[in-house]
Amino acid sequence: MPIVTIQQFPRDLAQKRELAQRITQAFVEVYGASEESVQVFFNEVDGESWAKAGTMGCDRSPARG
Amino acid sequence: MPIVTIQQFPRDLAQKRELAQRITQAFVEVYGASEESVQVFFNEVDGESWAKAGTMGCDRSPARG
Amino acid sequence: MPIVTIQQFPRDLAQKRELAQRITQAFVEVYGASEESVQVFFNEVDGESWAKAGTMGCDRSPARG
Amino acid sequence: MPIVTIQQFPRDLAQKRELAQRITQAFVEVYGASEESVQVFFNEVDGESWAKAGTMGCDRSPARG
Amino acid sequence: MPIVTIQQFPRDLAQKRELAQRITQAFVEVYGASEESVQVFFNEVDGESWAKAGTMGCDRSPARG
Amino acid sequence: MPIVTIQQFPRDLAQKRELAQRITQAFVEVYGASEESVQVFFNEVDGESWAKAGTMGCDRSPARG
Numbered sequence: 067m068p069i070v071t072i073q074q075f076p077r078d079l080a081q082k083r084e085l086a087q088r089i090t091q092a093f094v095e096v097y098g099a100s101e102e103s104v105q106v107f108f109n110e111v112d113g114e115s116w117a118k119a120g121t122m123g124c125d126r127s128p129a130r131g
Numbered sequence: 132m133p134i135v136t137i138q139q140f141p142r143d144l145a146q147k148r149e150l151a152q153r154i155t156q157a158f159v160e161v162y163g164a165s166e167e168s169v170q171v172f173f174n175e176v177d178g179e180s181w182a183k184a185g186t187m188g189c190d191r192s193p194a195r196g
Numbered sequence: 197m198p199i200v201t202i203q204q205f206p207r208d209l210a211q212k213r214e215l216a217q218r219i220t221q222a223f224v225e226v227y228g229a230s231e232e233s234v235q236v237f238f239n240e241v242d243g244e245s246w247a248k249a250g251t252m253g254c255d256r257s258p259a260r261g
Numbered sequence: 262m263p264i265v266t267i268q269q270f271p272r273d274l275a276q277k278r279e280l281a282q283r284i285t286q287a288f289v290e291v292y293g294a295s296e297e298s299v300q301v302f303f304n305e306v307d308g309e310s311w312a313k314a315g316t317m318g319c320d321r322s323p324a325r326g
Numbered sequence: 327m328p329i330v331t332i333q334q335f336p337r338d339l340a341q342k343r344e345l346a347q348r349i350t351q352a353f354v355e356v357y358g359a360s361e362e363s364v365q366v367f368f369n370e371v372d373g374e375s376w377a378k379a380g381t382m383g384c385d386r387s388p389a390r391g
Numbered sequence: 392m393p394i395v396t397i398q399q400f401p402r403d404l405a406q407k408r409e410l411a412q413r414i415t416q417a418f419v420e421v422y423g424a425s426e427e428s429v430q431v432f433f434n435e436v437d438g439e440s441w442a443k444a445g446t447m448g449c450d451r452s453p454a455r456g
Contacts, residue, residue, distance in 0.1 A: 067399050067441065069329055069365070071268075073136070073172055074393035074422075079309050079317070081421055086312035088417035096410045097402060101314040105329070107268055108310040114144050115173040116392065117151035119166040122144070132246065133204035134394055134430070138266075138302055139197050142227060150226045157218035161211055162204075170394070179274050180303040181197065182281035184296040187274070199264055199300070201333075203396070203432055209374050209382070216377035231379040235264070237333055238375040244404050245433040247411035249426040252404070262334050262376065269328035269357075276356055283352035291345045292337060311327065331398075339439050339447070346442035361444040367398055368440040 068093055069105050075123075076110040133158055134170050140188075141175040198223055199235050205253075206240040263288055264300050270318075271305040328353055329365050335383075336370040393418055394430050400448075401435040 070089060077085075086106045093099040113123030135154060142150075151171045158164040178188030200219060207215075216236045223229040243253030265284060272280075281301045288294040308318030330349060337345075346366045353359040373383030395414060402410075411431045418424040438448030 067365070067436075069268075069367075069398040071396045071398075072393050073134075073396075077422060079319070082309070082312070083317050083320070085417055085421045086317060087315045088421065089414055090312070090315035092410055092413035092417070096406055096413065097399075104314065105327070106312040107304075107306055107329075109172075109174075109304075110310065111172055111392075114147070115175065117147075117155070117171040119169065120152045120155035122148050122151060124144070125148070132241075132430070133202055134432075136201045136203075138199040138201075138264075139227075146226055150222055153222035153226065154219055157215055157222070161215045161218065162207060170392070172394075174302075174304075176197075176302055179277070180305065182277070182285070182301040184299065185282045185285035187278050187281060189274070190278070197300070199302075199333075203394075209384070212374070212377070213382050213385070216382060217380045220377070220380035234379065235262070236377040237264075237369075237371055239369075239432075239434075240375065241432055244407070245435065247407070247415070247431040249429065250412045250415035252408050252411060254404070255408070262371075264333040266331045266333075267328050268331075272357060280352055280356045283356065284349055287345055287348035287352070291341055291348065292334075306327075329398075339449070342439070342442070343447050343450070346447060347445045350442070350445035364444065366442040367434075367436055369434075370440065 067103060068097070068099060069107070071107045071109060073109045073111060076112060077108075082108055132168060133162070133164060134172070136172045136174060138174045138176060141177060142173075147173055197233060198227070198229060199237070201237045201239060203239045203241060206242060207238075212238055262298060263292070263294060264302070266302045266304060268304045268306060270311075271307060272303075277303055327363060328357070328359060329367070331367045331369060333369045333371060336372060337368075342368055392428060393422070393424060394432070396432045396434060398434045398436060401437060402433075407433055 089106055090104045093104045094101055116123040155169045158169045159166055181188045219236055220234045223234045224231055246253045284301055285299045288299045289296055311318040349366055350364045353364045354361055376383045414431055415429045418429045419426055441448040
């Protein structure tokens, strides 16, 4: 522990790489956790597997995000 | 919140669209939640990533569901 | 399957009872799933275990929900 | 219940088949659970969707596992 | 990895202790995973936070399990 | 989205407050996500609900963490 699971839209590897570093660093500095104890899982979902306000992501105008 | 995560067999978009609407409507009417607050995630798994009673889905006869 | 996990604020039993019925009914009518196959888990979190926009729930004014 | 969700690297079907049997058997013998009540979900993630110690799986040398 | 999350009814510590050993042993023998890599999380829910077939656990007769 | 779920040992509110800010800030700066879109859930587990290497947390010497 800690185990971090992120449900998110698909992102490119470079962004996930940077995000994982920053999240791990936050646990090390705020909790004093060891780096090796922090694991981050990216569950990427697209607009056909996510809905908000009753509307599928793929049916939402980009503006409504 | 509320965040709804559904582990299910793959379904077509039209069914997921209708299900997301009905689930969101249930939260609005029963909890008085705002539509915008309700998110639904569909985690679709196939028979090679799910087992019941010790038997992989892909090895189960359709009748046993 | 389907297994439904809901992350939500604590609610009273009567509301959860009605919500579980409506969600199960939606799966039966939209997916043709059997009632017995639908399970719903309520993961209730309070304001000290949830944050939005970088602010803990317990620190957010009710209006910001 | 019980619902078992496993976050793991991809594995071949034969390994998952055997693992599902052994996990189900453990619930039956230790908890006295019925076989039919035990479901196992395999969430397989690759090195581009998992990080440990701030390093993406795909960037870690095999030795560091 | 692997990270195992179990949604289950509350059980006493001795049962969870034995179950964790057997699940870990299964990963070691079937996947060749190192013992240290296997983590098991027990998410215990009671009958007021779980429903099956549209009925809350606390409203189900014990026979229907 | 993104929805962040953290499985961790119990921590005090001040630490969770700071961690939530830093994680949210990381999403805003790395992904360009809006602050309002980021939610963080803390699933706190104690040593009687978590095991590593087949040993319950409550049975592990502190040194083995």
